[in-house]
Structures are given as C-alpha cells and as structure tokens.
Amino acid sequence: xxxxxxxxxxxxxxxxxxxxxxxxxxxxxxxxxxxxxxxxxxxxxxxxxxxxxxxxxxxxxxxxxxxxxxxxxxxxxxxxxxxxxxxxxxxxxxxxxxxxxxxxxxxxxxxxxxxxxxxxxxxxxxxxxxxxxxxxxxxxxxxxxxxxxxxxxxxxxxxxxxxxxxxxxxxxxxxxxxxxxxxxxxxxxxxxxxxxxxxxxxxxxxxxxxxxxx
Numbered sequence: 113x114x115x116x117x118x119x120x121x122x123x124x125x126x127x128x129x130x131x132x133x134x135x136x137x138x139x140x141x142x143x144x145x146x147x148x149x150x151x152x153x154x155x156x157x158x159x160x161x162x163x164x165x166x167x168x169x170x171x172x173x174x175x176x177x178x179x180x181x182x183x184x185x186x187x188x189x190x191x192x193x194x195x196x197x198x199x200x201x202x203x204x205x206x207x208x209x210x211x212x213x214x215x216x217x218x219x220x221x222x223x224x225x226x227x228x229x230x231x232x233x234x235x236x237x238x239x240x241x242x243x244x245x246x247x248x249x250x251x252x253x254x255x256x257x258x259x260x261x262x263x264x265x266x267x268x269x270x271x272x273x274x275x276x277x278x279x280x281x282x283x284x285x286x287x288x289x290x291x292x293x294x295x296x297x298x299x300x301x302x303x304x305x306x307x308x309x310x311x312x313x314x315x316x317x318x319x320x321x322x323x324x325x326x
Contacts, residue, residue, distance in 0.1 A: 116259060119307060120246050120266040126304040127196065127238045128160070130274035132297035134281045135290065136233060140224050153278045155225025160234035161271045164243050168263060171244040172251055182248040183318025189245040190312035196238045197308055200301025203294060234274060243267060245311055252318075 137156075141149050175182060243263065250259035277284060285293070 113258060113262065117262045117266065119310075120263050121269060122303055123193075123242050123246070123307045124164075124239065124266050124270045125273065126300040126307075127193065127242050128234055128270050128274065129200070129297060129300055130234070130270075130277045131284075131288075131293060132200075132300070133229075133233050134277060134285050135293055137229060137278055138281050138285050140229065150279075152225040152229070153275060156229045156234055156278065157271050157275050159226045159230030160239075160274070161267065163231060163235040164239060164267050164271075165264065167240045168243040168247050168267065171247045174244070175248070181319075181322060182252045183315045183322055185248055186245055186311050186315030186318060189241045190308045190310075190315060192241050192308075193238060193245075193311065194305050194308035197301045197303075197305030201298050201305065202301075203298065249314070 141152055246263045250256045
C-alpha cells in the first residue's frame with residue numbers, strides 16, 4: 113500500500129506539474145493585487161480539484177458506457193502518459209495549446225483561475241487520464257476501498273502542495289529561475305515516463321489474462 117500511495121502521488125504530482133506551471137501563473141497574474149492573486153489561486157485549486165475528483169469517481173461508469181476494458185485503458189493511458197513524460201524530459205510543455213479565446217479570457221481576473229490555469233494547465237487530459245488509470249487499478253479485478261481512498265488523498269495532497277507553491281510563486285520563481293524550473297520539470301517527466309511504462313506492462317498482462325488465458 114505504501115508503494116501504491118507513493119506511486120499514485122508521484123504520478124499525479126508529476127503530471128499536474130505545479131512547479132512548471134508557476135512561471136505561467138506569474139506571467140498571467142502580473143499586475144494583480146495580492147487579494148486578486150489569492151482569489152485566482154483559490155479558483156485554480158477548486159476547479160482543478162473538482163475536475164480530477166469527478167473523473168476519478170466517474171471513471172468506471174465511463175468504461176461501462178463505452179464498453180472499454182480496464183487493461184485496454186491502462187495501455188492507452190500509459191502510452192499517453194509516456195508521450196507527455198517524453199515531451200517534459202525534452203523541455204516541451206505537455207498538453208493542448210491555448211487558443212486566442214483562452215488568451216483573451218485569461219485577461220479577465222475572474223476567469224483566469226478557471227481557464228486556462230485550472231483547466232487545462234492543472235487539470236488537463238494527462239492528469240485526468242492518470243487518476244482514471246489508478247482508479248481502474250484500484251477497482252479491478254477486486255474493488256479495493258483503501259486504494260481508492262489513497263488515490264483521492266493523493267489528488268488532494270497534490271492540490272494542497274499546488275496551493276502552497278502558488279501562494280509563494282513569486283519567491284520560488286525568483287530563486288529557482290527558468291533553469292531550475294525547467295530542470296525540475298524534466299525530472300518529473302522522467303518519473304512520469306517510468307510510471308507510464310509500468311502501467312503499460314500491467315495493461316499488457318491484463319489483456320493476455322482477459323483474452324487469451326481464460
């Protein structure tokens with residue numbers, strides 16, 4: 113259980129990548145008052161937390177609706193996570209590009225916390241896939257309530273860490289600089305890629321067991 117908890121937290125934290133998103137937050141909130149920044153941070157954490165929790169809890173129903181097997185989703189999710197980790201290792205920014213509409217909406221102080229910071233920066237396709245993959249592992253072949261609680265706690269712990277980092281974003285970015293933030297992001301990408309490979313291997317064994325050994 114300790115290994116599972118560490119793996120879940122490491123994967124979710126790596127894909128959310130709050131340290132890598134600090135410079136983006138600082139750039140978007142430049143000129144904001146301290147009170148405005150606090151409101152934006154609260155909205156970021158609220159939107160990202162609710163999004164990840166909804167997909168974590170609704171993941172199994174999504175499988176049922178689309179008649180998708182859990183091993184197949186593990187393989188697909190692992191490939192997606194590996195591609196994101198690969199991009200992070202080479203210094204790229206994973207996730208979708210911001211549209212012109214996103215940029216214009218980001219200029220509004222009441223919106224920037226939800227889009228693009230909350231979604232897709234902190235709760236994007238990669239992080240959603242990550243929590244769904246771990247929830248699939250916790251519910252198959254047997255429903256494991258302890259693992260499910262661990263995953264939910266890992267999400268909340270990541271969001272709590274993100275809140276602390278955002279509150280001290282100015283100081284952190286000044287001390288780390290772009291080089292430090294880039295190095296940290298690459299380390300997180302390497303960790304994420306390793307976890308993704310493990311998920312793919314488990315998914316392959318699951319497919320073999322489900323379709324060939326039964």
